[in-house]
Amino acid sequence: MKNNCSLCDYKSAAAQKLTQEELKHLAPNCVTVKFKKGDTIIRQGTYSTNVAYLKKGLVKIHIDGPYHVQVVRIVKPRNYLGLPTTFGDKINQYSVTAIDESEVCFIDISTFRQMLQLNPDFTNQIMLELCKSELESYQKCVNRTQKQIRGKLADVLLDFSDNIFKSDTFTINVTQEDLGNLVDASRESVSRVMAEFSKDGIIEVKGKHVKILDKDSLKLISKKG
Amino acid sequence: MKNNCSLCDYKSAAAQKLTQEELKHLAPNCVTVKFKKGDTIIRQGTYSTNVAYLKKGLVKIHIDGPYHVQVVRIVKPRNYLGLPTTFGDKINQYSVTAIDESEVCFIDISTFRQMLQLNPDFTNQIMLELCKSELESYQKCVNRTQKQIRGKLADVLLDFSDNIFKSDTFTINVTQEDLGNLVDASRESVSRVMAEFSKDGIIEVKGKHVKILDKDSLKLISKKG
DNA sequence: AAATAAATGTGATTTACATCACAAGAAAAG
DNA sequence: CTTTTCTTGTGATGTAAATCACATTTATTT
Structure with missing residues (x-):
C-alpha cells in the first residue's frame, strides 16, 4: 500500500514531532497491513525486523509462560507494539495478536533509527513512552501478584x-x-x-x-x- | 565531591560513548553520594529530579503494593536506577534502597537530556537498556505469577x-x-x-x-x- | 440444517501457600 | 555483659483458587 505519512490521520505522538521533510522520507519505508481478528501480528521467537505501530483496531500482547500463556496487555491504537522487542533483542520476546480487525504500520528499523538520530523531539517522545510503559508494567505486575x-x-x-x-x-x-x-x-x-x-x-x-x-x-x- | 567524569572508572556503557568534551560538560553536573546498608536512595512518591546511576554496591528496587512491598529486582553496579521513573513521571514510582554500602552518581536531568540531544550513540545505548529492562520485566512477571x-x-x-x-x-x-x-x-x-x-x-x-x-x-x- | 467444535457454567475435590502462634537464635542497643 | 529488638524455624490451621468432570450454550464448518 502506497503511503503518505504526512497525510496520515493516525500519527503517533512521536511522529507528530517529525518535519514534513522527515515524514516524506518515512513514507516509502513503511507499509500498512490489515489483520483480521485472531491473526498473528508479531510472533514470539521469530526475528524482529520492523517497528510495528497500531493505527486501528485492538490487539493483545502475550508471552508464553512456563505453564500457560500470559496476556501482558491489551493495546489500543496509536501505540507502538514492538519497540522493546525490536530494539532490545533481535528475536521477538512476545507475540501480538489482533483482537478486532486491525491496521498496523510496519516501519523499517533503520529508517526509524534515522529518525531517532535526526530529530531529538521524536527521540524524546519515544523515550517518554518507553519509560511510561516500563513503569506501567511494574505496577501491573504488583497488582497481578498481590x-x-x-x-x-x-x-x-x-x-x-x-x-x-x-x-x-x-x-x-x-x-x-x-x-x-x-x-x-x-x-x-x-x-x-x-x-x-x-x-x-x-x-x-x-x-x-x-x-x-x-x-x-x-x-x-x-x-x- | 568534585567529579572528573573522564577519569571515572565506573562509566556506564552509554557514558562510554560520550566524547571528552561532553564528559567535561557532564562533570560539574553530577554528584556522587555514598549510602550505607539500609539507606534510602530513591523514595517512592517523592519528586524525581535526577538520574541515578549505581557505581558501587548493591541495591534493591521496590514498590509498595496493595498489601505488601514487592521487591522488583536487585541491581548491581553500572546500571541506571531511575531512568523510567525520572523520564516517565515527575514522581518516583518506586523506591531504591541500599543492600550493601553503595555509591550512586546523581546526574542533573537537564544535563542528561542535553547528552541525549548531542550524542546519538549515547541515546541509542540508553534506549537499548530501556528496552532490555522492559523485556526483562515482562519475563520476570510471567515467572512470578506462574x-x-x-x-x-x-x-x-x-x-x-x-x-x-x-x-x-x-x-x-x-x-x-x-x-x-x-x-x-x-x-x-x-x-x-x-x-x-x-x-x-x-x-x-x-x-x-x-x-x-x-x-x-x-x-x-x-x-x- | 445438521454436525462438529469451541466456549461457558457449575459443583466437588485438591493443593500450594498464607496466616497464625510461638519458640529459639542472632544482632543491636543500652 | 545484658536487655531488647530483629530475624529465623516449625508446626497447626485456614483459604483462595486450581483442577477435574460434566452439562449446556454458542459458534463454525460442512
Whole structure:
C-alpha cells in the first residue's frame, strides 16, 4: 500500500514531532497491513525486523509462560507494539495478536533509527513512552501478584471502560480464557466471578457484550480485593 | 565531591560513548553520594529530579503494593536506577534502597537530556537498556505469577550466583522477608524452602552466607517448579 | 440444517501457600 | 555483659483458587 505519512490521520505522538521533510522520507519505508481478528501480528521467537505501530483496531500482547500463556496487555491504537522487542533483542520476546480487525504500520528499523538520530523531539517522545510503559508494567505486575481475582477482574473491566473503549458498554472480543490469562486466573474462576458481578448487579453480560452498571462498586472491589 | 567524569572508572556503557568534551560538560553536573546498608536512595512518591546511576554496591528496587512491598529486582553496579521513573513521571514510582554500602552518581536531568540531544550513540545505548529492562520485566512477571515458590527461589539463587555475585558462594545482605517480597512469598515459605534445599544438599547456608553445591538441581527446580 | 467444535457454567475435590502462634537464635542497643 | 529488638524455624490451621468432570450454550464448518 502506497503511503503518505504526512497525510496520515493516525500519527503517533512521536511522529507528530517529525518535519514534513522527515515524514516524506518515512513514507516509502513503511507499509500498512490489515489483520483480521485472531491473526498473528508479531510472533514470539521469530526475528524482529520492523517497528510495528497500531493505527486501528485492538490487539493483545502475550508471552508464553512456563505453564500457560500470559496476556501482558491489551493495546489500543496509536501505540507502538514492538519497540522493546525490536530494539532490545533481535528475536521477538512476545507475540501480538489482533483482537478486532486491525491496521498496523510496519516501519523499517533503520529508517526509524534515522529518525531517532535526526530529530531529538521524536527521540524524546519515544523515550517518554518507553519509560511510561516500563513503569506501567511494574505496577501491573504488583497488582497481578498481590490482588485477588475479583479485584483484578474489576481492574480489567475499569480499564476497558475508562481507557480502551471509553464507554460503559463495550464488546470484548476475547474469551474468558484470555481474560484469565490477562489476570492470571483460570477460565473457570473468571466465569464464576463474572457471574457473581452479574448477580450483584455490578455488570450486565450478554455474550461478549458488557455493560457496567455500578462503577463505584467495581472501584471498591478493585481497591479492597 | 568534585567529579572528573573522564577519569571515572565506573562509566556506564552509554557514558562510554560520550566524547571528552561532553564528559567535561557532564562533570560539574553530577554528584556522587555514598549510602550505607539500609539507606534510602530513591523514595517512592517523592519528586524525581535526577538520574541515578549505581557505581558501587548493591541495591534493591521496590514498590509498595496493595498489601505488601514487592521487591522488583536487585541491581548491581553500572546500571541506571531511575531512568523510567525520572523520564516517565515527575514522581518516583518506586523506591531504591541500599543492600550493601553503595555509591550512586546523581546526574542533573537537564544535563542528561542535553547528552541525549548531542550524542546519538549515547541515546541509542540508553534506549537499548530501556528496552532490555522492559523485556526483562515482562519475563520476570510471567515467572512470578506462574512458577511456584521452589522454582522462583531457585531462580533467585541462580541469578545471584550467575549474574550478581558471579560466584557459587555469596553473602545475601537481605532478610528472608525481602527474599519473600522478591519472589512473592511469605517469609515462612522462604524459610521452609531454604531449609529443604539445605537438607537436599543443594545449598549450604550459614547465616547470610550461601554456597551453591548443586547448580544442576537448582536449574532443574527452576524449570520444573 | 445438521454436525462438529469451541466456549461457558457449575459443583466437588485438591493443593500450594498464607496466616497464625510461638519458640529459639542472632544482632543491636543500652 | 545484658536487655531488647530483629530475624529465623516449625508446626497447626485456614483459604483462595486450581483442577477435574460434566452439562449446556454458542459458534463454525460442512
